[in-house]
Amino acid sequence: MDLDVIERIHHITLTSEEDQPIPVRAVHREKILEEYSLSLIGKFLSTRPVNLKAAKNILRSEWKLGSDLKIIDVGNGLLQFKFTLESQLQWVWDNGPWSFDNNILALQRWEKGLTVRTVVFKSLPMWVQVWGLPFDLINEEAGLDIGRGLGSVVEVDCRALASD
Structure with a gap:
């Protein structure tokens, strides 16, 4: 497409008749x-x-x-x-x-009103494992602190800490 055509496209305007909203029925x-x-x-x-x-x-x-x-x-x-x-x-x-x-x-x-152009992925849940912590920091509170340092915390998995 040459620049002359692009320039003409940018200057297209609607008439007052064309500039009216089109009603869409909400059938179903x-x-x-x-x-x-x-x-x-x-x-x-x-x-x-x-x-x-x-x-x-x-x-x-x-x-x-x-x-x-x-x-x-x-x-x-x-x-x-x-x-x-x-x-x-x-x-x-x-x-x-x-x-x-x-x-x-x-x-x-999905949310009402969402379109292909408005979809935004703001966060992604991830499992994070932390290795080599001192024994006194292997607890739920430390896990929460580390998780909050990385983002939002969904859950801290303490099953590995449970004794038999």
């Missing part, structure tokens, strides 16, 4: 919103292309959902994971982080 919108409410939006954090067909098969298998899980490519590298039950969605959310082929899958809960 409540049902659709309910269906979308059981969705996660995800993106593989990768610098190279991801084999989406293989990734979808692996995730369905790991999450033990099979055909109950609908995975839709919504564009811009984003996937929509549509669940049948809230408990399925919550299990996936609580048991991450998830990855495929060494590419981490960032997830966000």
